[in-house]
Amino acid sequence: MFELVSAAPADPILGLTEAFKEDTRTQKINLGVGIYKNEDGQTPVLNVVKKAEAKLLESESSKSYLSIEGNAQYGLAVQKLLFGADSDIVSSGRALTAQSPGGTGALHNAAEFAVNHLGIKTIWVSNPTWANHGNVFKAMGLEVKQYEYYNANTKSLDYPAMLSSLEQVAKGDLVLLHGCCHNPTGIDPDAAQWKELANISADKGWLPLFDFAYQGFATGIEEDALGLREFAKNHSELMIASSFSKNFGLYNERVGAFTLVAKTPEVAKQAFSQVKAGIRANYSNPPSHGAAVVSIILNDEALTQEWHQEVADMRVRIKEMRDLFVKTLKDEGAKGDYSFIQGQNGMFSFSGLSKEQVASLKSDFAVYIVGSGRISVAGMTKNNMLALCQAIVAVENA
Numbered sequence: 001m002f003e004l005v006s007a008a009p010a011d012p013i014l015g016l017t018e019a020f021k022e023d024t025r026t027q028k029i030n031l032g033v034g035i036y037k038n039e040d041g042q043t044p045v046l047n048v049v050k051k052a053e054a055k056l057l058e059s060e061s062s063k064s065y066l067s068i069e070g071n072a073q074y075g076l077a078v079q080k081l082l083f084g085a086d087s088d089i090v091s092s093g094r095a096l097t098a099q100s101p102g103g104t105g106a107l108h109n110a111a112e113f114a115v116n117h118l119g120i121k122t123i124w125v126s127n128p129t130w131a132n133h134g135n136v137f138k139a140m141g142l143e144v145k146q147y148e149y150y151n152a153n154t155k156s157l158d159y160p161a162m163l164s165s166l167e168q169v170a171k172g173d174l175v176l177l178h179g180c181c182h183n184p185t186g187i188d189p190d191a192a193q194w195k196e197l198a199n200i201s202a203d204k205g206w207l208p209l210f211d212f213a214y215q216g217f218a219t220g221i222e223e224d225a226l227g228l229r230e231f232a233k234n235h236s237e238l239m240i241a242s243s244f245s246k247n248f249g250l251y252n253e254r255v256g257a258f259t260l261v262a263k264t265p266e267v268a269k270q271a272f273s274q275v276k277a278g279i280r281a282n283y284s285n286p287p288s289h290g291a292a293v294v295s296i297i298l299n300d301e302a303l304t305q306e307w308h309q310e311v312a313d314m315r316v317r318i319k320e321m322r323d324l325f326v327k328t329l330k331d332e333g334a335k336g337d338y339s340f341i342q343g344q345n346g347m348f349s350f351s352g353l354s355k356e357q358v359a360s361l362k363s364d365f366a367v368y369i370v371g372s373g374r375i376s377v378a379g380m381t382k383n384n385m386l387a388l389c390q391a392i393v394a395v396e397n398a
């Protein structure tokens, strides 16, 4: 039977990493996958994570199963990050959180609950969006529709087009929003636009699903929750998929969370019981280590401070790389105006490079970029900048 199965296409992002690993050229640069690199091109374990892991090693007394929803202290800490430590959503019990295997697992939990228990058939995602969104939602049987987001000419948010395409959203459809640092464009709505979107959503009866994978990479941990908190003000129901892969550097520990906010604590509990039933049938209960580390950090004031600082260090380095990238391209005589990259948030930028230019960068210069032209700025360093920019200028002139 197995011979009848046709091969799946390589994943556009992780497939690129495979190809990069196999490339034997010494001067190769990987700006494909969204992984933070420091100035030495390494992805080290955060100091604060090392400290929490030392504590955990000392205090951990059992490897017994967690509950279906995972570590309760972690869940509470996640809610405080999302809504603010003093939020009445947290204190009221209107929010319930399941520890999930990565942000991807959390998105899956959300989709599963929406399809199986709310009867939702359609999800709206931005055009463009993270390449894996379609996979996750289609795997759960959702129809994936797109709303406009990016204007390729102005390289900015096409807010009027976004609003007009969102008019087609039916009451009760899921609408996916990127909490901050939109992947792949690096362009987020501003404060006024978030407020307006929240009002439209509440009026029209959308069910918002926030994908929050980069909290702290735009402006700050608290500041980056602005959009979500606008929605939380006037929505009695919403869902959030958090990922701590990037902001805690815990990529391979698979640390995420699915949070459901309901009208009342009673409704939350009832609905969440089905989230738990779904998890039981899927992976039964979550892996412990990464979330235990996050919980230790977020439940300790000094460690939390240190974490804020380490996130700020990552954020500032990426911003410096944006500036240096734009400057170096200019110095090297690039034809294009890349200054828009300086105003974008998070790890990614949509470079505007064509598919042919991306292909040539890979084959002729060993520079790996996702086919859409998305560049992971977090992979740039002072050491690889000149070679990178010279390669871009060369493909511009080809």
Ligand code: PMP
Binding pocket: 034, 101, 102, 103, 104, 105, 130, 178, 183, 211, 212, 213, 243, 244, 245, 251, 254, 255, 256
């Ligand atoms: N959402 C977005 C927008 C992402 O960029 C990512 C990670 N690339 C995820 C979700 C999933 O994160 P995780 O690796 O924690 O599953």
